[in-house]
Amino acid sequence: MKLLEERIRNEGVVKPGGVLKVDSFLNHQMDVALFDAMGEEWKRLFSDKYINKILTIETSGIGIACIVARHFGVPVVFAKKAKSINIDGEVYDAKIHSFTHGRVYDVIVSKKYIGSEDHVLIIDDFLANGCALEGLLSILKEAGATVEGIGIAIEKGFQHGGDRIRATGIQLESLAIVESMNDQTGEIHFRQES
C-alpha cells in the first residue's frame, strides 16, 4: 500500500537491532485517517471472506483493529496481557515470546467472546518473527474458530515470520513489507507488490 510505505519512508526511524520506530502515526500518535484507508484496503483484500469478528492484541493493535472493524461492521476482541496463566478455565491463554523485550508473557481471551461459530480476521500493527501471531492462532485453534485471514500494517520481511505463516496457507495481507533497512543511512526498502 503506497500510502503506508510513503509514511514509513518519510517518518519511520531505523534503529540498531532491526528496530523501526513509527511512533508519529502508528503506535504512540495514531493517524486515524490513515487507519481508515488501511481498513478500506483490507476490506477489499478480504472481500470474498465471511468475517464476523476481529481479534487483535494489546496494545498497539487495538486502535487499528477498531477502525478496521467499522469497515467490516463487526466487533473487536483484544487479547489481554496477563500476569498469570489460566487458572479458572474461563479463558484461552497462550505464551508469547517477545524478542523485543526479551521475555515470555501470557495473553488471555475470555471464552465468552471467541467460539467455534466465529470467523475471525486477525489485525495487528507489526509482524516480525511471528510469535505474537502464533499465540493468537493457537487461541483460535483452541476455540475452534475459523481463521479467515490476517491483516498486518508493517511486516519485517527479513525476519521471516510472515513467510512461515503464509506457508501454512493462511491469507496474510501485510500493507507494507520491509525487505531491508539500514540504521546507518536510514534507508528502507520494501518488497515489491506481486
Added chain:
Amino acid sequence: MKLLEERIRNEGVVKPGGVLKVDSFLNHQMDVALFDAMGEEWKRLFSDKYINKILTIETSGIGIACIVARHFGVPVVFAKKAKSINIDGEVYDAKIHSFTHGRVYDVIVSKKYIGSEDHVLIIDDFLANGCALEGLLSILKEAGATVEGIGIAIEKGFQHGGDRIRATGIQLESLAIVESMNDQTGEIHFRQES
C-alpha cells in the same frame, strides 16, 4: 446517553468492591458501532470547542479514542505505561495511583506529540477516583496544552473523582454516571441527566 445506560444495565456485571464489569462491549470485546454512537454524542457535546488532538491512556481507552477521533478529524495520542520514569527529557511523565491494582505506575507521552499549540480532548473508558485523569491533566499542563474537555464512557459517580474535576471548571462529559450499584442484586442506578 440512554443507549450506553441500557447496555450497562443489560450486560454489566456488578462485583464486590465497587467493580463493574463491561467486558462484553467496552474493554475486552469492543462494540465499535456503540463507540461510533458515543463519538457522535461527544462531537455534539463539544461542538463549540476547537479540538485538534485526542489524548487517551493504555489500554482500554485506545479503541474508543480512535473511533471518536474520526468524528473530530484529529489524531490520537495515547499515554504509555512505562517501566521507568523520564530519564532523557524527551517525554512527559506522570505517576498514577491505581486503586484497582493497588500500585503506582508511570505513564509517559513523547514531547514530540503534545505541545503548547494543542487543544486537547481527553477520552477514557472509566472514571472512578480520577487518578488516571489527573495524571493526564498534569502531562497537558507540563506541555502547556489547552484542555478543551474530557469525555468518559462510564463514570462511577459514587467515587467522586468526576465531581472533583468538574469543580475545577473543566467540561467533563460522562455518557453514563453510575450513582449506585449493588453486587447482591446486580441493580445499577444512574445519575439523572440534568
